[in-house]
Every structure is written in C-alpha cells, then in structure tokens.
Amino acid sequence: MEVKSQMFEKRKYFIIGLILACVFLLSKVSAVDASEIRGDLNDDGIVNILDFVVFANAFGSYPTHSRWNPNADLDNNEIINIVDLVEIAKNFGKTS
Numbered sequence: 128m129e130v131k132s133q134m135f136e137k138r139k140y141f142i143i144g145l146i147l148a149c150v151f152l153l154s155k156v157s158a159v160d161a162s163e164i165r166g167d168l169n170d171d172g173i174v175n176i177l178d179f180v181v182f183a184n185a186f187g188s189y190p191t192h193s194r195w196n197p198n199a200d201l202d203n204n205e206i207i208n209i210v211d212l213v214e215i216a217k218n219f220g221k222t223s
C-alpha cells in the first residue's frame with residue numbers, strides 16, 4: 128500500500144513536470160496580457176518553481192481536503208487541477 132502510494136506520487140510529479148514543460152514551451156509563442164500576476168501562489172512577487180511546488184502540494188484537492196489551498200484554485204472552481212496549472216505556467220517568470 129505504501130509503495131503503491133509512493134509510486135503514485137512519483138508518477139504524479141513526473142506528469143506535472145511533463146505538462147509544465149509543454150505549457151511553458153507553448154506560452155513562449157503566445158502573447159499573455161495580464162495586468163496582475165496570476166499564479167504567484169506564495170506571494171513573493173514572481174511566478175517561479177516555488178509556486179509550482181505550492182501547486183503540486185495542493186494538486187487534486189478540494190475545499191474539505193487536507194491539502195486544499197485556495198490560492199492555487201485560480202479559476203475558482205473548487206478543485207486544483209490542470210486548468211489551474213496552465214494559468215500558473217502562462218505567467219511563469221513574470222514579476223510584479
């Protein structure tokens with residue numbers, strides 16, 4: 128059970144990394160016009176890898192879940208999923 132859980136965690140982070148790489152590359156060719164930084168989950172003024180760590184910890188959670196983080200729910204649909212990840216990736220590297 129424990130080994131299975133660890134394998135799931137590793138696979139989850141691998142998939143998130145793969146998606147991030149794809150989205151990051153796609154964001155390089157599309158213009159992003161945002162007046163504020165969406166995706167700065169730790170509120171340090173820049174969207175970087177630390178925000179992805181915050182996101183990864185909340186990934187798959189919902190309001191009553193123990194890992195729920197409302198800051199990571201960028202589309203306010205009460206679940207932390209790939210749509211929220213795309214919003215973070217779009218603003219990767221931006222500063223306030």
Ligand SMILES: [Ca+2]
Binds near residue numbers: 166167178
């Ligand atoms: Ca940040």
Ligand SMILES: [Ca+2]
Binds near residue numbers: 208211
């Ligand atoms: Ca969401």
